[in-house]
Amino acid sequence: MFGVTEIAIVLIVAILILGARKLPELARSLGKSARILKSEANAMKNDAGPAAEPRTVPGEVTDRRTGH
Numbered sequence: 001m002f003g004v005t006e007i008a009i010v011l012i013v014a015i016l017i018l019g020a021r022k023l024p025e026l027a028r029s030l031g032k033s034a035r036i037l038k039s040e041a042n043a044m045k046n047d048a049g050p051a052a053e054p055r056t057v058p059g060e061v062t063d064r065r066t067g068h
Contacts, residue, residue, distance in 0.1 A: 015023060 018026060
């Protein structure tokens with residue numbers, strides 16, 4: 001995929017553009033975002049399993065023809 005040289009070049013460019021002080025903050029924020037995205041994707045996968053039934057609100061009419 002990427003070699004060591006390409007990663008080093010990207011890091012050097014990022015340090016030049018963002019500055020050395022902002023880089024750890026940016027990496028921390030990116031890590032949090034990735035963690036949240038992964039947990040939400042896992043939650044959606046678990047909720048939408050093959051045995052999952054449609055969620056209804058208590059008292060809600062689900063089939064308008066029969067009223068049930």
